[in-house]
Amino acid sequence: MIHNLNLVNNLQLLFPINHEFELEQFVQQKPINAFSDEVLDVLSELGAFLREHGRELPNIIAVGFWLRKQHLLMLKSQYRSLHGRGISLHFAPGNVDTLFFYSAIISVVTGNLTMVRVSHQNHQAAAPLLAMLNEFVNCHPLGKKLAERLVIFTYEKSSEISALLSKFADVRVIWGGNEAVTAIQKLPIKNGAIDCSFPDRYSISILTLSDVSEINAAATAFAADVKPFFQQACASPKVVYWVNTAQELQKVFWQQVSALITKAKLTLSAGDSLRRYLFLQQASLLTDNNCAIGFNDNTLTVIEGDDFNGELLTAHPGLFIFLSHNVLSLEPINLLSHCQTIGVFDLSCNVQNEIEKQTKWPHRQIVKLGRALEFTPVWDGIDLIKQHCTEQV
Amino acid sequence: MINSAWHNLISLAPYALSHEEKAAIFAKYGNELVKHHYEHCQPYQNILDFFHLTEQTFEQAPPLHTSMFKLHELRSIQQNDVFKVTTSSGTTGQQVSKIYLDKTNIARQQKILSSIVKEWLGNKRLPMLIIDHPNVIKDRFSYSARGVGIQGLSLFGHHHTYALNEDMSINWPCVEGFIEQYKDEKIFIFGFTFMVWQYLLQLLDKNQKRFELSNALLLHSGGWKKLIDQAVSNEQFKTTAQQYLGAVNVHNFYGMVEQTGTIHVECEQGHLHCPTWSDVHVVSPDNLIPLPIKKSGIIELHSLLPTSYPGHKILTEDTGFLVGIDDCPCGRKGKYFQVTGRVKRAEIRGCSDTQS
Numbered sequence: 151m152i153h154n155l156n157l158v159n160n161l162q163l164l165f166p167i168n169h170e171f172e173l174e175q176f177v178q179q180k181p182i183n184a185f186s187d188e189v190l191d192v193l194s195e196l197g198a199f200l201r202e203h204g205r206e207l208p209n210i211i212a213v214g215f216w217l218r219k220q221h222l223l224m225l226k227s228q229y230r231s232l233h234g235r236g237i238s239l240h241f242a243p244g245n246v247d248t249l250f251f252y253s254a255i256i257s258v259v260t261g262n263l264t265m266v267r268v269s270h271q272n273h274q275a276a277a278p279l280l281a282m283l284n285e286f287v288n289c290h291p292l293g294k295k296l297a298e299r300l301v302i303f304t305y306e307k308s309s310e311i312s313a314l315l316s317k318f319a320d321v322r323v324i325w326g327g328n329e330a331v332t333a334i335q336k337l338p339i340k341n342g343a344i345d346c347s348f349p350d351r352y353s354i355s356i357l358t359l360s361d362v363s364e365i366n367a368a369a370t371a372f373a374a375d376v377k378p379f380f381q382q383a384c385a386s387p388k389v390v391y392w393v394n395t396a397q398e399l400q401k402v403f404w405q406q407v408s409a410l411i412t413k414a415k416l417t418l419s420a421g422d423s424l425r426r427y428l429f430l431q432q433a434s435l436l437t438d439n440n441c442a443i444g445f446n447d448n449t450l451t452v453i454e455g456d457d458f459n460g461e462l463l464t465a466h467p468g469l470f471i472f473l474s475h476n477v478l479s480l481e482p483i484n485l486l487s488h489c490q491t492i493g494v495f496d497l498s499c500n501v502q503n504e505i506e507k508q509t510k511w512p513h514r515q516i517v518k519l520g521r522a523l524e525f526t527p528v529w530d531g532i533d534l535i536k537q538h539c540t541e542q543v
Numbered sequence: 544m545i546n547s548a549w550h551n552l553i554s555l556a557p558y559a560l561s562h563e564e565k566a567a568i569f570a571k572y573g574n575e576l577v578k579h580h581y582e583h584c585q586p587y588q589n590i591l592d593f594f595h596l597t598e599q600t601f602e603q604a605p606p607l608h609t610s611m612f613k614l615h616e617l618r619s620i621q622q623n624d625v626f627k628v629t630t631s632s633g634t635t636g637q638q639v640s641k642i643y644l645d646k647t648n649i650a651r652q653q654k655i656l657s658s659i660v661k662e663w664l665g666n667k668r669l670p671m672l673i674i675d676h677p678n679v680i681k682d683r684f685s686y687s688a689r690g691v692g693i694q695g696l697s698l699f700g701h702h703h704t705y706a707l708n709e710d711m712s713i714n715w716p717c718v719e720g721f722i723e724q725y726k727d728e729k730i731f732i733f734g735f736t737f738m739v740w741q742y743l744l745q746l747l748d749k750n751q752k753r754f755e756l757s758n759a760l761l762l763h764s765g766g767w768k769k770l771i772d773q774a775v776s777n778e779q780f781k782t783t784a785q786q787y788l789g790a791v792n793v794h795n796f797y798g799m800v801e802q803t804g805t806i807h808v809e810c811e812q813g814h815l816h817c818p819t820w821s822d823v824h825v826v827s828p829d830n831l832i833p834l835p836i837k838k839s840g841i842i843e844l845h846s847l848l849p850t851s852y853p854g855h856k857i858l859t860e861d862t863g864f865l866v867g868i869d870d871c872p873c874g875r876k877g878k879y880f881q882v883t884g885r886v887k888r889a890e891i892r893g894c895s896d897t898q899s
Contacts, residue, residue, distance in 0.1 A: 245892055272890070379892040420828035420841060421889035424860060427831070428608040434593040435586050435615050442593050448830055467889070 157311050164268065164280050165302035166287045176301060177318045181234030182261040184539050185226035189259055192295045194219035199286050209248050209378075210279055216252070216525065222259065225527065225535070232539035234261025235344075236320035241312070241334055242266055243325055244273025244304065246379065251279055252525040253323055253534075258300050260538040265315060266302040273304055313337040321538055324348065346537050348530055351384040351490035352463045355519055356480070356505070357403075358393040358496045365399060368495045369406035371520030375493055376407075377414050378523055380422070382468035385491040385515070385522045389458055389473045391483055393501055400474070404445040404452055411449050411470055418469060425467045426451075436462045444474055460486050480504055485511060490530055495519035545579040545850055546647055548572050552847065553651070557659045557818040558875035562868045565877060569822060572847050573601030573855070580853040583619035587853040606831070606843045606858040609640060612801055618643035620851045629691045631800045642800055648851040652804030655848060656695050659818050663794060663808055664699050664760060670725040671700020672718070674734025674743050674763075676707040688800045689735055692764065695803065696733050706734075711742050722754055729758040732788075735765035736795065739784070740775060747787040756789035764796045764806070771884065777813065797882055801854045802846040807880075814866050814879035821846045823880050825865050831858070839864045841886060860886045 158173045182189070197217025204210030215221070238257035242250035250268050257264040268276050280302065287293035305311050316322060316337040324334045324347045331349040339345065355375070357368060376386045392400060418426070433453055434441055441455030450470040458473045463486065466473070477483060480501065485492075492514050496502050505516055513531025517524070527535045552572065560568070577599050580587045596603050609631075611617060618625065624645045631640035644652075673693055680690040697703055704721040708714050734743065739761070747753065761784055770780070781793045797815050798806035805821035817823050822845040824833045834840045842861045849855050863882040871879045 245890075382892040418829070419889065420862070420886045423828040424608065424841070424858070424886055425889045427605075427858060428610050430593070431590055431605065431608055431611055432614060434589040443595060468892070 157308075157314050160305050160308065160311060161303040162305060163301070163303050164273075164276070165283050165300065166297040167284050169297065171301055171303070173315075173318075176263060176265070177237055179263050179299070181236050181263065184229070184232040184234060184260040184535070185222070186261060188295065189261065189299075190219060190222050190226075192292045193217050193222060193255065193259060195290060195292050196283075196286055196296065199290060200282060203282055203285070207278055210282060212524075213248050213251060213279065217255070225259075229535060229539075230541075232260065232535075232541065234263075235538055235540055236262060237318045238262040238264050238321040238323065238538060239315055239319035240264070240266040240323040241325060241330075242268050242323075244268035244270070245275045246383070247275045248279055249325065249525070250276055250302065251283075253325065254300055254302070256527055256534045257321065257323070257538050258296070260535055262299075262321065262538055264300045265318075266300075267312070267315070268302065268304050270304045270306050309333065309337065319343055321346065323534070344537055346532050346534060348384075348532075349488075350464075351488050351530065352389070352466070352486070353385050353387045353491035353493070353515075353522060354389040354391060354485070354489060355387040355493040355495070355522075356391045356393060356483070356501060357395065357494075357519065358498070358501050359395045359399045359403065360498070362399060362402065364497055365403050365406060367497075368519065369403050369410060371495060371518070372403075372493075373407050373410035373414075374520045375522040376470065377411060377416060380416060380418075380468050381470055383523060386468065387472070387491075387493055387522065388463060388466050388468070389475065390452075392474065392476045393480070393496075394478055395476070401445060404450065404472075405447075408447050408449045416470075422467075422469055426469045426471065429465055429467050429469075429471060432465055433462060436465055441473075457482075457484065460488075480508065485514070489514060491515040491517060491522045493517055493519040493522045545575055548575060549651060552820065553654055553658075555819045557662050558816060558877060560819050561876050562878065565819065565822065568819075569601060569845065569847070573845070574599070576847060576850070576855050577601050577604045579850065580619050580855070584617060584853050586615055586617055587619070601845075601856070604856055606826075606845075606856040607853065608858050609799070609801055609860060610638075612640035612642060612852075612854070613638040616641065616643075617854075618852045620645045624851075629688070629800050629803065631688050640800055642803070642854065643852045645851040648849065651848055651850075653695065653698065655804040655818070655820055656806065657698065659806055659808065660696065660699050660762075663762070664731060665729075668699060668701045669729055669731040669760075670702045670704075670721070671697065671731045671733065672704050672706055672721055673697070674706050674732065674739045676709045676711070677705040678709055688765075691800055691803055692735065693733070696762065700731050700733075707738075707742055713743070713746050722756065726755070727757060729760070730756065732759055732761040732791070734761075734763055736763045736780070737765060737769045739763050740770055740773075740780060744783050744787050748783075753786070754788050756791055759788060759791040761788070761791050761793045762796060762808075763793070764798060777809075799844070799857070799859065801857050802844055802848065804848045805846045810871060810873040810875060810879070812871060812873050813881075814871055814873070815881060816871065816873075816875050816879045817877045819877070820848060823865070823878055825863060825880065826858075828886070834864075836865045836867060839883060842880075842882065862886055 163171050197214045200214035240253045254264050254266050287297045316339050319339050320343050322345050324331050328349045331347050437459050439456040441453050444454035445452040452472045452474045454474045581599050625643045626646045627644045629642045706718050784793050795809040796806045807815040809815050824843040825840040826843050827840050842859045842863045844857045862884050865880045868878050869876050
């Protein structure tokens with residue numbers, strides 16, 4: 151018997167809209183096999199639909215590409231026969247335009263019944279993709295199939311509702327800041343259920359440039375990693391390690407990155423600017439190591455230092471401030487335990503090889519520079535596909 | 544020695560110097576002040592070094608964000624010379640600014656405050672009605688901004704009477720007794736803007752009471768945010784005060800605990816005036832470059848008073864614009880300006896926002 155079901159009345163349904171959501175009915179459905187033909191058909195059709203209709207929105211096109219049948223089949227080939235666990239409940243940020251949906255796709259493709267709560271404040275960023283998902287349900291013959299297995303909603307901050315929903319979860323996926331993640335983890339889930347938590351992380355880039363001709367490619371890739379969300383995404387680099395790279399090349403690199411950010415018209419609000427000044431004034435007080443401004447123009451600021459500690463990274467507000475550190479090899483690089491993504495630019499591949507050979511950085515996302523924000527099913531060392539499945543019975 | 548410079552500065556009149564005369568004073572004493580803090584406050588030295596200042600001049604020194612006083616211990620005196628720590632008013636759970644003061648700095652703040660206030664109140668102490676409750680200044684060592692304001696301005700009054708009880712209700716016998724006794728004299732009323740509005744004027748309205756003061760001066764200060772939320776303008780505040788209190792001149796003033804002493808009092812024309820020892824810049828949020836007259840931006844406050852802590856150049860979170868320099872119709876020299884609000888908080892982007 152479900153108690154307090156009337157709490158569900160406080161849910162604001164975002165997908166599928168104009169449908170009645172019956173929690174009790176929804177959770178009684180059964181999971182199916184992962185990567186079933188039926189689900190792959192629905193998702194690849196949705197992918198085609200997003201590629202066709204998401205013209206103006208590159209991030210939505212990117213979701214469309216992710217859902218190509220070929221890509222889904224490639225993922226399928228990496229796993230043995232698996233079966234969905236049951237109910238998967240996601241807590242996702244509403245101010246990141248597509249993350250909530252990547253999180254959801256994993257659980258849908260693995261045959262789970264999927265409930266996603268996007269945060270209530272600032273969930274406008276998610277609106278364009280939600281609108282397209284709803285349109286898909288209304289106008290595509292397979293749309294209904296998606297709506298049966300996926301529901302997306304929001305509600306005002308309420309641990310009561312989160313607690314109620316958590317009771318049904320076989321898998322719970324929690325994205326958010328440390329406090330938000332801890333608060334949700336405290337809410338009980340079913341026996342044997344699994345939590346996949348993605349709390350605060352920071353990311354770095356490792357670059358090596360030997361010639362001025364390499365700068366353009368490096369700067370373009372780097373800008374792609376920092377422009378979204380004004381460098382505030384966990385996967386956007388805050389620290390840049392230069393391996394054996396001349397200062398002159400670095401300077402030109404920063405000038406080019408700055409120009410690319412300016413070109414993208416990423417204008418800071420007055421509040422952003424004040425946060426930026428505050429951090430710059432705090433920086434030298436937050437570390438015992440030497441640090442000082444290296445490159446600085448009206449768009450981006452580079453802080454050069456010997457090394458950077460957790461306190462400095464925690465206070466770091468994004469907003470195009472970069473902590474820059476010169477090294478001769480990977481040896482002196484000390485990553486903190488909450489380091490997530492390592493974006494690498496190295497045309498010679500020496501650094502890339504060295505990274506792959508060494509073992510001191512397990513569970514890090516090591517990617518080519520420019521692809522830090524691309525979603526992959528293994529995130530922070532957690533294989534979301536495996537976590538969503540049991541061995542097929 | 545920085546403190547000796549004050550023999551010359553302290554006796555200046557608050558609103559008599561032209562912009563050029565002031566600029567000369569700031570160049571001279573301001574530069575000394577920056578060097579003083581650089582030498583005596585290690586964190587301040589770290590900050591200036593971080594920005595690679597080519598010269599330690601007042602002009603080049605970065606204005607410290609007000610939150611720096613919340614997040615770091617910034618003082619240019621030894622721990623055992625700290626005589627008092629004043630804090631900004633903050634709601635529970637918020638971090639508050641901590642301002643470390645020695646006896647010299649406190650004395651100077653009081654002296655300058657006195658010079659400024661006398662311009663408005665006259666030289667004689669007046670019977671004083673304080674729109675607050677007496678417990679707000681209980682703790683001698685640590686004062687909140689409200690306590691600092693009351694403590695500072697009490698020097699200009701006598702027969703200090705607190706109008707409120709601790710539960711923020713009006714202490715009627717006390718207030719009525721005070722008014723009965725002094726109704727024919729000039730009286731001085733002081734309170735924080737919101738307190739005066741909410742706990743005096745609104746309650747008089749609710750109880751359908753009015754006082755008929757014959758000659759009063761109401762000084763009030765503090766965040767307008769709560770009143771803006773209730774859509775109360777400065778004009779409306781003035782009219783309402785006159786409606787319920789009688790013949791009262793109402794003057795708002797703008798100041799902050801980080802620069803206690805140099806308050807910016809609103810003149811008869813409705814303009815906030817910089818006194819001799821302080822300066823205001825309205826700067827662009829993009830690059831902190833000063834904006835021309837009438838252009839809105841962020842308010843940066845300069846003061847020559849702070850010697851025990853590096854609060855001489857402060858970047859506020861308030862927005863406003865300069866109205867003019869040296870030519871206010873009220874006759875006072877120096878810059879005059881208006882405060883229009885507060886900078887909107889920075890948006891949180893990225894994925895740390897799932898609980899909201």
